[in-house]
Amino acid sequence: MKKILFSTILALAATGTMTLTTSCEDQLDIEQKGVIPTENFYKTDADAEAALVAAYEGFMCNVMGRNHDGGGPGIYTPLKLIVNECGDDVLAAGANSGDNTFGIMLNQFYYDAEAEVPKFMYTGLYLSVYTCNLVLDHFADATTAVQKRCAAEARVLRAYDYFLLANLWGTPPLVTHVLDASAQPFNCDKDPENPMNHQQLIEWIAQECENAANDLDERKSKDDKDGAVKVTKGFAYALAGKAYLFAGQYDKAKTALKKVIDSGKYDLVPGEQYADNFHIEGDANEEKVFEVNFEYNAGKTDWSGMIQRSSWMETNYWDWRADHFVASPNKVYCGGVDGWGGLGVPQWFGDEFYKNDGDSYRLKATLKHIDDAVYHMSYGKDEIDNMTDEQKKTSDKIGINDPLQGLYGNSTWLAFKQIMRASDTEGKKYGDNIRLNNYLVMRYAEVLLNYAEACLQTGDQAEAKKYINMIQKRAGSKTISETVDMDVLKKEKSYELWLEGCRWFDIMRWNDTKAIDRLTKAGTVVPHLFDKVFRAPKADDQNIFWEHGSEANSRFYTTNTPETNFKVGFKEGKHEFFPYPQTVLDKNPNLEQNPGW
Template sequence: MIMKIKNILTCLAAIGFTGMISSCSEEILDITPLTNNTANDFYKSEDQVNQGVLAIYNSWLPVPVSSNWYLSEVRSDNTHEIEGGAQRDYKEVGTFTASSQTAAFQTAWTQLYSVVYRSNVVLSKIEGFEFARVSQFKAEARFFRALAYFDLVRYWGDVPLVDKVLSIVEAKNALRAPSADIYKFIVDDLIFASENLPTTYAVTDKGRATKYAAKALLGRVYLTMAGYPLKQTDKLALAKKELADVMAVGTTLFPAPALYKDLFTIANKNKYHIFEVQYISGGKGLGSSLPSEMAFQFPSQWSSFTGGFEGEVEPALLASYARTDARKAATLDSGYVDTKTGATSGRVQFTKFLEKGDASVTSRSDYARNFPIIRYADVLLMYAEILNEEAATPPVQAVQLLNQVRTNAKVATITPATKDAMRLALENERRWEFAGEGLRWFDLVRTERAIPVMNEFIKSHDIPLANGVTKRDLLFPVPLGEMLINPGFWKQNEGY
């Protein structure tokens, strides 16, 4: 599919389609409707609608950096921003000193609403077509729209709910919908997606969203709704059902590799994960910058291009891995010796998405490893969490699922004796398993562990916060650029 996207982008650029997202300050969502002529001239056939759908996939390419890394992973206790370097957005995010003027917020907001916009364009233009893949294309658009809103609502709470292409006037007057309404919208989109997406694809379309990607994501959404801030505990049963459906085909469609590190290699793209963002190197404009954003510097034998993160993996995370844990070496490196220059470094860096020595990389934004949005291990651990919440003591199956993940990582099995011990075991396991993938912050927030964990973190690093981490910090401020489009129309998030 990634090669198809490359060809499609060339076509779309020729007619101005890839320029449909505007940064004009007058537009509340940074989205500009296609002119009627452009849209009407383009969506004339099944192939053109398919190109529009694949353009939605393309719009997600920068999101793992702007969202999963800078707003989630950096916000958590998995990274430590080293003092003394240049002031960066990620330092403000990671030390809880960010404001509505922090550029990283505007970047993520704009990119996520760009996904929403492209999805809405496809949904508006597909009406009236009767070819066989109409329902699939609608489902793919709604899957991505739900994925974008899931990030938006967790970062900002109440956000504009846009289910159609808006005029500039409509966009300027769009209200922030209550977060509960946003979640309902996400659920509706994912239910439709789960009912209309294929279970698998032909080789030429590998990498597209499937029924099980929608179900796994829906399970994660329900689990989030059961936690903070909605605390709709009735959603646990709904999450359990969706995750059980994925587990019923898990060993067939999502087998575990012999080695944990093989989950992420270029050779194993679309082999183990339930859904992943597709990247390709070679100067095609479809590469990933994530390895460079996550690291400070690479030795020449790893890559010809430098990193840019003035921080490191949190020392406590590094120390917490068991000696035999295969995830440690597959996720991070604790220093290097450059084989050409002899330069050394002891800084701990995330290298989970760096294919060391890949000669096809042409720039620091051209790496080829895919980024997983949801993995089968996540399904197992979420299901184990639900089982534990349903019982007074850890059920046998919950412990078995936890240990299935540990065994795959070459770590000894454990048997938590109490419900709280199991909660902590699952929290730790998720941290080790998904480090660098942008799940840690969201896990801490939904389980109401963010405030105590992060206050301990800032204390250990002497980060000067007068009031510590508080409820205010569980949401980000709405970007200033959005607030100024229609001054006084929106109320800023509490405390900002």
Template sequence: MKKYFLLLLSVGFLVSTGCNEDQLDIPQKGVISVDNFYQTDEDAEAALTVVYYDTHINFSFMGEVTGYNYGPYFALTNFNSPDAWLAGSGPEDCVDERAYQQFRYTNDNLVPLGGYTAFYRSIHKCNLVINNFTTERLGSLTATMQRCVAEARVMRAFDHMMLGIYWGTPPIVTTVLTGSDRPTNAESQEAVMQWVANEIDLALPHLEERESPSDYEGAVKITKGFALAVKGKALLWKGDYAGARDALKQVINSGKYELLPSENMHYILHGKGKGSPEVVFEFNAVYVPGVVTNLQRRAGWNDIMTFNWRFENMASLADSQIKSGGWGWMNPTGDFARDLIDNDGMDSYRRKAWIKTYDELLYDHKWAADPADWTPGSDGANAYKKTDVGARGVLANKSIHANEGYFIWKNVPHVDQGDVINEGWAGTWNKNFQIMRYAEVLLMYAEACAQTSETSDDADGLAALNAIQNRAGSNYVSTVLDLKDVKNEMRFELWLEGDRTVNLIRWGDTQQLKEVGSYMPDLRDALNYGEGSEHGVYIDASKATYYKDTYDIGFKPGKHELLPFPKRAVDLNSGLKQNPNWD
């Protein structure tokens, strides 16, 4: 598909921009007209590549809407998680984003606007493929054209599914809209999910299947496996648990996907995990020296800085594991970290791949003051580390906002894994943009089995759940298929991979959402701050209730089950009815 890249840029401009009607008859040199395009297999491949490229960059970066610090897709699906605090430098940082997390956002908040815009931009590009490669227009379609239409159809279905999950009744858009079109709301969330499932069924006969778990190309394009996973997720949201179970079981039985080994869990969401056996679908980001050198629009413009630890408030690091410099926008909540440790144990593969404790930051990373022959740990000859004031950890006059002594490791760049390419002022993150991995398929299947009244598939559901627990190295392994255990595993395994809050809403488990942001203390170093004889965690709770004291925070039943349609969309579309209690 790469050979069509330059052609696609011109096609994208042709189909998505307006022009003066008086100039429409003036031939443009080097531009292919719409009437002459959408004719051949090559045109179909080119148009489909626009779908992949445009969807990818709009999911990962939308500077004109959400700014340069994060991508709309990650923000929409993770910034509202009750298991990670929006931190940054403090109350004046991450303002719209923290409002989104604490359920005090309005209908013009940037986070929902970015996600909503990204999905409908993708739908537009999908419709250009689906609507132009038809038997009505061309008489007959080749196998290549049918495959391209099918892949676009699945992407469009995925977009609508996500819109349905977050907004409930988004307009189902199946044509290329004109300026006069006013699409109306879908009948119901259930209707959206059934439409998604039906679209997948139309696409399946024409899709290719991943060849094997080692097939890289099959991980970075839309296949039968991804399509069935989307169908299963949509039916899970519809409440058709038997239908979801059957669709997801086909993915499992295909044998095309495998969980990464326990010792490689730290590859997940990182460079070494690109196209791995666990990937069901992710957008490809290829670094080509001298040709494609800046992957910022593919991996998130400033993601390295945004999610990396807030190093400016710490002593100088000289560590090969992680890139220095960062703004620390997200930290695991103390409750999440403690619950993960209680469930898995400190030594579990998952705990070590997902989060770091402050002690690990202090003693298992090399600081500038450490000798050249530094080794990890703080025992024996390394005992000096515990009392070297100012040489490591959070500086005396600094703190880490919204932190109880735990740090993200899952979503920060691992330099020693080849995550960072030294291009651009902050470097480029060498990773693909993941949409779904096999662990989610297994957990959705386990839930579907647990939610159905019949028990014939309970053994298979338990096996799927156990596969996740055993790979994690968890101290807790279920002996019966229990919905509570499935929910817990979804929380731990899929942390910061999206949909935590909406799943809690779907299950009716919203109590903890009412308390989001009510307690957000700061982390200081006990020794450096003068509150201890050794380096360690000192929790400064003096302003921990700032957000609760200042704002009306927390989930409100009857309102926050769905996001508001963006004010901009409602103002421009008289056919779009706002969600309840958002007018």
């Protein structure tokens, strides 16, 4: 699929007349045809378009975690880690307990105020806020339609930054203008001029989106791909509705979200195309409300451009642990990259999902049972692919051959949604570990589920059932609910939006006691998935779980290992929000640390 261009970027490419200063300055692919003094800039429509491009680039580099500031955990895309690894429905995995500390410290709650992923996320978000403020400081009072649109797009991007900041840090400084380097802003609830508590900050985010909406373009149709990769009215109202939902303003959430539904510009893709939502084949399809377009300049080089901007090494992080298999069962599927196995699935979640959905489109796109992975994926080798299932059950040419760790942090369900397809590299354009499909921020399925929740919270079960059933039927789920309540909604949302950055925030805002109880036990035991062909169970193995109930008819099994070397587990009154980075606190005495830290 040909990558889609932002209309604003096209405008900039036509002018190329400015020097931009952002956190990703050395990575911008803007051709410089000349430099003009700053005082002569920020005047015209073209200037507004150019400044907006810098805001999108700042959003892409810093919020999406594209190796900003010269390395570190940016290569593992901190946003995906920080909004997913704290949930109860994932396990941080890897080679062993000493591997993947970036993810495991989040998943088991032993991070501190200088943990790199939260630090990179916090600074990255404010760098994105800065690039948005550059646009808004100069064009918020603009009079032309183009300048108003550019300001509105930057305004909603900034609102999304603050949606993340608010839900990750509680009451972060609200910075709505470019600050002097010496500025020392307060937590927003301690601001002496305009104090704003957490809920008020969430409501401010919603209002910002609604206030910007009139000046934004509307997606032209369900087929308008350009309208899926920039901020539009649809995304503004979708984010406003989500923020109102988080603020408990359910009537307002319904109104905003219904505008997206009634626009007719979005739709659920057919069930057989569900998996495409997470791969290049689904870029900018009818279900995408907003996603970040990675590649838009044919002149981009690999190391100086796409490797820094795109999801370089993210693929290695999230793909299955290749060196713990005799032959990696996803090698052909993903096009050759070797994974490091950074993500696992709790047994309870996979079992619950399967019990609810059966062999649905949604389940097959999200998780893969170890049998299905080892026996039914192509290896690209006739001697393996031509075996019968019975032969494969005892063959030593396939399987998990690590007798010490097996697959650390894995149950009998493997995470599949995040696995790269070979096509995602566009023919290995920049290498076999650089996926070029767009970064999904919000899709229509989330809009429908958020709307259904707002309906439930306002007593409109019939309307909620309509949209929950719509999600279930598209999923191909064997469960089509006759009645709906918040428990049904929570389950559907956990299946539909797994690993899309929703679960952790939802657990916290719902104060979901069942999920929180799981989190308090996070890391106390960690599963290892073993293969009896290469490792028979040992006498001191704990809690052996055979995939099909008994050793006689199972090849794979899990056993738990206590993790006693860390102070693990979620602590109420502390882990609801992340600590402000110590390096930031050291520079700003006006910033107060979050409780418990």
